Each structure stands twice: as C-alpha cells, then as structure tokens.
Amino acid sequence: MDARVFETWPDGALRPGLDIPTAVDLCAALCNIDTYTTLTTERGWSPDRVQHWWTDAVVRELLA
Numbered sequence: 001m002d003a004r005v006f007e008t009w010p011d012g013a014l015r016p017g018l019d020i021p022t023a024v025d026l027c028a029a030l031c032n033i034d035t036y037t038t039l040t041t042e043r044g045w046s047p048d049r050v051q052h053w054w055t056d057a058v059v060r061e062l063l064a
Helices: 020-030 033-042 047-062
Strands: none
16 A cells, blocks of 8 residues: 555545554555455455445545
C-alpha cells in the first residue's frame, strides 16, 4: 500500500486524528492476501463477501 493513494483525498476525508501513514498501515493490515486467503480458504467466505467486508471495514476505520 502506498501513501500516494491518500494524497488526492480532500482535507477532512480521513477520520479525525488519523494521519496518512496510519491510514496506509490500517489498509495494509486489513486488505492483504493473507487476510483474503484466511477468510476464503480457511473460513469459507466467498470472494464477494470478503470484498464487501473490506469495503465496510475501510470506510469504518478510515473515513470521517
């Protein structure tokens, strides 16, 4: 995950107190191949379910 992803976001888009480096860290922790593999292979989630969970989690954790 690259910090440049967030550089074009408008001021105030990230939740209060969250800086760009931490936002990158949270995205990297949530949205990675290990998480995907665990959820789909070990836990039986569909790829669509993982995508929806990722979307909800990123919105909840990052956005104001």
